[in-house]
Amino acid sequence: MNNDILQRMKSIRQTVQISNAQKLVAAAHIGRARTLLKQSRPYHDKVSRVIVEVLRHCPGIDSKYIEANPDGASAGKGRGLLVLAASHGLAGGFNSNITHFAEQSLKDRPAEYIIVLGGACRARLIQGGYPVDPEYYQPLEPPTMFTARELAERVLTVLEWANIGSFDVIYTTYRSAARMETVQRRLLPLSPTIFEGLGEDRSNFDFEPSPKHVLESLLIKYLKGYIYGCLTNTYICELTSRVTAMDNAIRNGNEMLDKLSLAYNRARQSAITQEITEIIAGAAALQTE
Numbered sequence: 001m002n003n004d005i006l007q008r009m010k011s012i013r014q015t016v017q018i019s020n021a022q023k024l025v026a027a028a029h030i031g032r033a034r035t036l037l038k039q040s041r042p043y044h045d046k047v048s049r050v051i052v053e054v055l056r057h058c059p060g061i062d063s064k065y066i067e068a069n070p071d072g073a074s075a076g077k078g079r080g081l082l083v084l085a086a087s088h089g090l091a092g093g094f095n096s097n098i099t100h101f102a103e104q105s106l107k108d109r110p111a112e113y114i115i116v117l118g119g120a121c122r123a124r125l126i127q128g129g130y131p132v133d134p135e136y137y138q139p140l141e142p143p144t145m146f147t148a149r150e151l152a153e154r155v156l157t158v159l160e161w162a163n164i165g166s167f168d169v170i171y172t173t174y175r176s177a178a179r180m181e182t183v184q185r186r187l188l189p190l191s192p193t194i195f196e197g198l199g200e201d202r203s204n205f206d207f208e209p210s211p212k213h214v215l216e217s218l219l220i221k222y223l224k225g226y227i228y229g230c231l232t233n234t235y236i237c238e239l240t241s242r243v244t245a246m247d248n249a250i251r252n253g254n255e256m257l258d259k260l261s262l263a264y265n266r267a268r269q270s271a272i273t274q275e276i277t278e279i280i281a282g283a284a285a286l287q288t289e
Contacts (some may be wrong), residue, residue: 002271009078016253021244022090023143024237029142033239036143037232040225047222054215055190061212065219067191072254077165078112080158081105081153083125084230085118086238087139090213092245094172094238095120101182102170108132113164114155117231119185140238143231145224157189165189171230172237179236185230187223187242190215 055066085098099121106114106125114132116122117140126132136154138147155167167187172180208214 002267003263005083005260006127009260009264012253012256016257019246020176020252021251023115023250026242026246030236030239030243030287033143033232035131037229040228040232043225043254045054047218047225050117051190051218051222054211061215063212063215065189065216067189069128077163079109080155080162080164080167081111081115082111082155082167082169082227083116083121084113084140084169085116085121086232086234087118087141089120090245091241092248094241098170098172098182099124101184101200103128105170105184113162114273115151140231141235143235148228148231149220150226152220155223155227156220169230170228174233174236176242181239187226188253204268206258247281 054061081102083098083102086095089095095118098118102121102125112131114125116125116131117137117138122132122137126134126136130230138150158164159167166189169183169187170184172182174180195247
């Protein structure tokens with residue numbers, strides 16, 4: 001029995017060491033990801049302000065990228081969806097939360113085309129019979145502007161050539177380690193309501209050669225910046241969830257080691273007591289002879 005306890009303690013110690021290494025790696029990457037997100041915000045905010053000025057001061061622009069109907073989709077056209085999940089596990093319920101959120105969103109409003117980043121979520125949606133793009137797979141981490149641009153171009157291509165009238169994104173937004181929320185936001189078509197809370201830019205703009213041309217030329221830059229922000233937010237949330245999960249694993253492992261150590265010491269003490277008892281009994285038997 002003692003050998004079984006020792007083997008189990010050895011296995012748990014190895015698990016605790018691996019969990020501690022995973023925690024340190026995730027914690028080291030969180031700082032860099034936060035810096036990337038902070039550095040990308042001024043660029044994205046400026047592009048967004050230009051777009052919102054076009055929408056506010058030049059109403060009536062005829063473009064498929066501007067919202068025409070209350071639901072944001074052109075009549076008779078379907079919906080596209082981009083789902084951002086983690087590429088790896090060991091992050092607690094992070095992936096399952098995003099998957100459940102996406103499934104509920106699809107129940108409320110079906111989609112005709114879905115892009116999923118994250119293997120577990122992608123496999124679950126494919127298994128559920130949802131129209132996930134079978135050819136496109138891109139890992140979430142680490143988020144790069146190249147990945148964001150590739151996704152932005154794919155979204156625009158789908159809107160241009162497929163029977164899709166709107167495109168949404170599901171991702172996890174980071175507020176703090178205790179405040180992470182899975183949300184759904186509209187990518188396209190654009191509307192002033194998307195930019196609520198951005199504030200007004202007091203700069204004077206002259207749109208040359210036309211507001212529509214400016215809007216469509218800035219669209220890829222806006223989408224790239226917005227998707228990059230979604231990727232980075234999700235990546236930070238994944239790392240934070242992994243740190244929390246590894247903390248729990250380390251704490252539970254240490255608690256199990258304490259209990260097993262106590263059980264091992266009791267078993268060892270019991271064995272020693274049994275041996276002493278047998279020795280005394282043997283000595284007493286020899287004396288009686």
